[in-house]
Amino acid sequence: MLTASLWSLDTCDISLTSLTRKLMVTNSLVMSGWTLIYIFCKLFYGTSCEETPKQTNACPTARYLKALGDIDIPLTPSERDSLEKLLVDDQAEGRTNGMRPMIIIPAFASTRLRVWQSVGCKEGLSNFKTGGDVWMESSMYFSARSCWLDCVLLDPLTQQDNPACKSRPDEGLDAVTELDPGILTGILSTIWKKFIMLAASIGFEPHSNLIAAPYDFRLALPMLEKRDGYFSRLKSVIEQAVVLAEKKQNSEVGAVVIAHSMGNIVFRYFIEWLKADLGIFHYQDWIDRHIHTFIASGPPTLGAAEALQGLISGNNLGLIGLPDHDARRMGVAFGSSHCMTPRPCDPNATNHRLTNPGRHQHPIAEVELLSGKTLAFTTADVTSGRIYHELASAGNDSMAEVTADLYEKFYLKDLLASVLSTPWQRPPVRRVVCAYGVGVKTPIAFKYHQRQSKPLLEEHEDSSGDPSVWRAADTLFEEGNSLYWQSGRPVEELPDGHLKRKSGDGTVPYESLSWCHTWLGERVNITRVPQDAFYTEEEVELYQNVTVDSLSPSSLSGPHNVFYEHAYWDERRQIRQTAVWELDGIVHRKMMESPALLRQVKVELLSTLLQSLSFHKLKQELQDQEQEAVQLARTMSHSSAKPPTTDAECLWDYSKARCKWSKYCVYDYKFGDYHLSQSCRLRKNVQSPLLNIEKKVDKCECIDHQCIGGFCKYKDNCQQAVQAFGPSNGWWGPCPGSVQNVADIQAAEGHEGLREDHHEEL
Secondary structure, eight states: OOSSOOOOSSOSOOBOOOOSOOOOOOGGGOSHHHHHHHHHHHHHHOOOOBOOOOOOSSHHHHHHHHHHHHSOOOOOHHHHHHHHHHHHHHHHTTOOOOOOOEEEEOOTTOSOEEESSOBOOSSSSOOBOTTOEEETOHHHHHHOHHHHHHHHOBOTTTOOBBTTBOEEEOOSTHHHHBSSOSTTHHHHHBSSHHHHHHHHHTTOOBTTTEEEOOOOTTSOHHHHHHHHOHHHHHHHHHHHHHHHHHHHHTSOOOEEEEEETHHHHHHHHHHHHHHHHHOTTTHHHHHHHHEEEEEEESOOTTOOHHHHHHHHTOOOTTOTTOOHHHHHHHHHHOGGGGGGSOOOOOTTOHHHHHHSTTOOOOOSEEEEOTTSOEEEEOHHHHHHTHHHHHHHHHTTOHHHHHHHHHHIIIIISOTTGGGGGSOOOOOSSSEEEEEEEESBOEEEEEEEEEOSSOOOOGGGOBTTBOTTSEEEEEEEEEETTEEEETTOOOOTTOTTOBOSSOOOBSSSOHHHHGGGGGGSOSSEEEEEEESSSOOOGGGOEEEEEEOTTOOOOOOOOSOEEEEEEEEEEOTTSOEEEEEEEEEETOOGGGGGGOHHHHHHHHHHHHHHHHHHHHHHHHHHHHHHHHHHHHHHHHHSOSOTTSOOOSGGGOOEETTTTEESSTTTEEEOOOTTOOSTGGGEEEOSSTTOGGGGOOOOBSSOOBGGGOOBTTEEEBSSOBTTOBOTTOGGGOOEEEOTTTSSOGGGOOOOSSOOOSOTTOOOBO
16 A cells, blocks of 8 residues: 655655554465565555665665665565666666656646747737647737637647648657646646656656647547557657666566546546557557556546536636636637537446436526526436437527537547547556545536627637627535535535535536446445645555445544455456545646655656566576476477376476466475476375365455455365365465355366456455
């Protein structure tokens, strides 16, 4: 669990105190592979730390050696020396930067746009020159707004640029770091700057393993590929980054993809595009090969009411002085707006129902007409497009009709984009982290009024009709556990305005953000800690093997963070890990600047470094010893029917994921084994295997009642026991009472692995 394992952002040296939460691992797990896994677990489950503002000349190696020295793990002196030597050798060989490559996918309106043809403006004293900024160029926005709009707006029905001005997204990290540099404007337009500074402080390098993937955030998602070839280029960028990292590290690595807000929807569409491009039988192989971790920051998994507001009455996106009619023109012209509008959830999703008890079934939009009639629209009306047709008819609103046509063309009729109207299932990535802010005042619905007249000047109207038919008259907010209308109007069915859940991050409602809980399993581990950089062991609240709604009212004062974790084996015999981070008081637009998020992401990234620095060495040793095993096999009789007579003649069959000659050999790990063939040993009593069967007891009991993520080592052989690590390491299985239908787990004698068709919680 990523809790409060902190590193100073400004210093090279770090110091972790002896971490208070100790994993209960028996001596049978003290081996090369499990030792490394234990290191990672300690990094994830740390609960307190202290910063040491002391500089050192060998920052990277000193940092990781110090971290290794302060982690309480069961290592012998020789094992610790070996791991320290790995880190020292990597620095000497120029491999101090063993991070997985990281790909950044920015949010809506978070990429700099540049003009790609000179434009002469009739108003103001300045003109747009080829290569100049347009988003966000504040001086042109204030001095020549109509000219600026010409360069920003797209044709709604074709998603093409204005003939008078062509704009394209900038490239590289600079395109997402700071959109409008300046003494005043820079502070307001900083998006990824602090995050990139963090990445640089722990060894990431631009173009090598820190890569931004900016895109034209105005376009409907299908047009990103059609016009710019974005998803083809993104696939190529990830492949190249992974190949480069593997050459440097001499081991297989997968990239870390981190996205913010709309960037998560872009990544979701990218997954669907991969299915179409590579085929449903091959896209998963590509993902497993190239993407190790996906970090979803502030994902609007079920959309946001503000996106719909931009299409009906206009949302100025924080642009000072932008009138509603221009704001609506932007919302309608930007085809991307539809990928963030509210969509219905699955009412049968258990975890989402548990995290949203007493969910208020309010309309997502109410529209009061001049006649006094009120129209109410649900999320289903939004995803079907009905709301736009109704508004066009009821209000004689041709802009709403254009919106309906755009949505139908680029989303409803597009095979890939149409998937976005359904709830998002867990991304098929080995590790998924969903992080978002909670406890902030957030709009969840709007009430609109039809305007009495058309007050716009003729110069503000366009061929699509008057954009100012509607105005947002009232807003339904969630704040903390309260729900209220801005006007004070009572909330139906909630006379006290009280909810039994949290609120969102200021932009995305909690109901949308918390859909990530459906990516977890039914039983999870939960940790709740103060959001402060330092806190005591007594302030850490731990819940193991519980449901997502098991948190008791918090006794912590001030902001705090809650971490949910779950892991399981998939049908491909790979571990799938999912984490949900709920960070108290973090605002959506400032998510990537939040110290609380940056601390947790830093721990996540540093843990991958420790993994890559160690395993490429162990892999080489494994390859060397595998070659020796092959030579040994070749010296044996050419007849495959000859049974083995010694442990050395027992080899691992990689095609069947078990020991060869299973009648005579069994997987039986012993300390010091470096590869799988070395752990294959002769069975005992082969001639009479029935003599080797132990009597099973009825009740399964864990040794010392120690449970690790739902599993433990049993005292005796029982009905649901498995010799997961061979006969020498005893019987293992799910903790009593933690897993349902355990009788369905079947294991052959020896280490055959879990059944491929069984998903089991760790």
